[in-house]
Amino acid sequence: MESSAEEPPPPLPPPLFTFGAIADIQYADIDDGFNYTGTRQRYYRGSLQLLRRAADSWRSAATGGGPASLLRFVLQLGDIVDGFNSRQRGASERALDAVLGELDRVGVPVHHVWGNHEFYNFSRDELMRVPAEQRASGSGRWRWRRRRRRTRTAAHRRHLRLPFQPCPRVQYNNALNILKEHNSNEDLNHPPVEKGMSKFAKFNGGFSRDQLSWLDGVLSQSDDDEERVIIVSHLPVHPLSADPVCLAWNSEDVLAMIGAHGCVVCFMAGHDHDGGYHRDRDSGVHHLTLEGVIETPPESDAFATVSVYEDRMLLKGRGRTADREMLFTWPPDETQVV
Numbered sequence: 001m002e003s004s005a006e007e008p009p010p011p012l013p014p015p016l017f018t019f020g021a022i023a024d025i026q027y028a029d030i031d032d033g034f035n036y037t038g039t040r041q042r043y044y045r046g047s048l049q050l051l052r053r054a055a056d057s058w059r060s061a062a063t064g065g066g067p068a069s070l071l072r073f074v075l076q077l078g079d080i081v082d083g084f085n086s087r088q089r090g091a092s093e094r095a096l097d098a099v100l101g102e103l104d105r106v107g108v109p110v111h112h113v114w115g116n117h118e119f120y121n122f123s124r125d126e127l128m129r130v131p132a133e134q135r136a137s138g139s140g141r142w143r144w145r146r147r148r149r150r151t152r153t154a155a156h157r158r159h160l161r162l163p164f165q166p167c168p169r170v171q172y173n174n175a176l177n178i179l180k181e182h183n184s185n186e187d188l189n190h191p192p193v194e195k196g197m198s199k200f201a202k203f204n205g206g207f208s209r210d211q212l213s214w215l216d217g218v219l220s221q222s223d224d225d226e227e228r229v230i231i232v233s234h235l236p237v238h239p240l241s242a243d244p245v246c247l248a249w250n251s252e253d254v255l256a257m258i259g260a261h262g263c264v265v266c267f268m269a270g271h272d273h274d275g276g277y278h279r280d281r282d283s284g285v286h287h288l289t290l291e292g293v294i295e296t297p298p299e300s301d302a303f304a305t306v307s308v309y310e311d312r313m314l315l316k317g318r319g320r321t322a323d324r325e326m327l328f329t330w331p332p333d334e335t336q337v338v
């Protein structure tokens with residue numbers, strides 16, 4: 001007997017692994033406020049409640065059994081606490097402790113990237129002492145505290161064992177010069193109005209030559225090893241994946257580098273609290289900008305749980321974050337290009 005109905009696609013096998021992702025928590029124990037232009041509400045205390053819901057969901061994914069128990073790690077995409085904390089004594093560390101405490105409960109490693117708000121709260125030295133990876137089951141917070149205390153005592157006595165920078169301001173001054181070359185405003189946080197120049201604002205930043213050459217090496221190795229790579233950054237780099245005012249200063253350099261390596265499948269970022277998505281037509285790379293927790297009302301959510309398969313990633317979004325299928329094959333079926 002002939003059937004005219006199309007066969008449903010075969011069910012997917014269990015994912016290889018699953019991970020959580022969240023961006024721009026920007027927690028502060030202060031009343032709600034607005035962004036700089038006064039167009040978006042910011043929920044400073046509420047962001048911790050939203051993180052708690054994300055942590056609960058990931059925790060049950062990590063411990064619930066079945067394919068979901070393959071949750072391996074969480075990616076925290078930067079701006080973990082808001083710059084307003086730095087105006088009150090001790091509030092930066094208190095806020096950081098509160099957020100790390102919620103992430104600790106998930107029970108899997110958490111990988112952090114730094115956002116611009118980390119630099120409003122902490123010196124570069126302090127940030128270097130916070131491990132970029134928070135280990136599972138409570139050890140991240142403990143390790144951070146323990147390392148800070150040790151740094152103040154034994155490490156200070158035997159400071160030759162610490163890495164040090166003889167001219168710590170050199171990189172900062174280089175960055176400032178680049179910014180001033182492209183932004184003539186008195187307040188460098190005010191983006192230039194000229195077309196294509198709005199990204200040259202102080203609340204963004206760029207990738208240094210050292211960082212790009214490190215990335216080039218990692219991607220070359222991954223090409224050789226036939227690995228698939230997700231790049232995680234606070235700042236987005238594709239002009240169609242975010243508001244151009246939020247892009248990294250040298251976004252074109254990063255895009256060119258990604259295009260030169262076949263291994264990259266996805267570039268994940270935060271910073272633009274509205275979020276965004278675009279699949280690059282040349283490289284096939286998915287550029288995903290996650291919605292920011294800080295501008296998400298208390299009745300909604302903003303986080304993702306991503307399942308990785310041999311040929312695709314399936315993003316299960318919550319609240320403002322939409323579900324998304326990201327195939328690795330390229331050229332794509334037309335529906336994958338937005």
Ligand SMILES: Nc1ccn([C@@H]2O[C@H](COP(=O)(O)OP(=O)(O)OC[C@H](O)CO)[C@@H](O)[C@H]2O)c(=O)n1
Pocket residue numbers: 035036079116117187189190191203245246271272273
């Ligand atoms: N047009 C602007 C925007 C911001 N500022 C000042 O820059 C600092 C950081 O701004 P903030 O909005 O808190 O940074 P986010 O990382 O949350 O968001 C990034 C962009 O704003 C998205 O558009 C702060 O001191 C602002 O007052 C500014 O002067 N002019």
